[in-house]
Amino acid sequence: MQTTVRxxxxxxxxxxxxxxxxxxxxxxxxxxxxxxxxxxxxxxxxCGQGHGTFKFQSDATDAARTHANRCAA
Known part of the structure; x- marks a missing residue:
């Protein structure tokens, strides 16, 4: 039996x-x-939302910083 670990x-x-x-x-x-x-x-x-997936770390970091600066929740 093979076990998959996430x-x-x-x-x-x-x-x-x-x-x-x-x-x-x-x-x-x-x-x-x-x-x-x-x-x-x-x-x-x-706000409890996921805001997409990104291929590159720099793109995700920039998007997260932008969202954090605008999130009013």
């Missing part, structure tokens, strides 16, 4: 959202995570 996403970057900075709330963050298949995902803990 690896957890590896966090690359974390940015506090606009409201998180105003309220000094460290739980309101947008993070970039590398998936097991070599793509990067953006996940926002404040």
């Amino acid at each position: 690896q957890a996403n590896t966090e690359i970057a974390r940015f506090r959202t606009l409201v998180g900075r105003l309220r000094n709330d460290f739980l309101r963050v947008t993070r970039v995570a590398r998936t097991g298949i070599g793509q990067y995902e953006i996940e926002c803990a404040a």
Whole structure:
């Protein structure tokens, strides 16, 4: 029998959202995570949305920073 183990996403970057900075709330963050298949995902803990997958880390990091600066959740 062959067992498949799913690896957890590896966090690359974390940015506090606009409201998180105003309220000094460290739980309101947008993070970039590398998936097991070599793509990067953006996940926002404040608004609860995933904001797409990216092929390059720099693109995902820029998009996460932009989202964090504009997220009002």
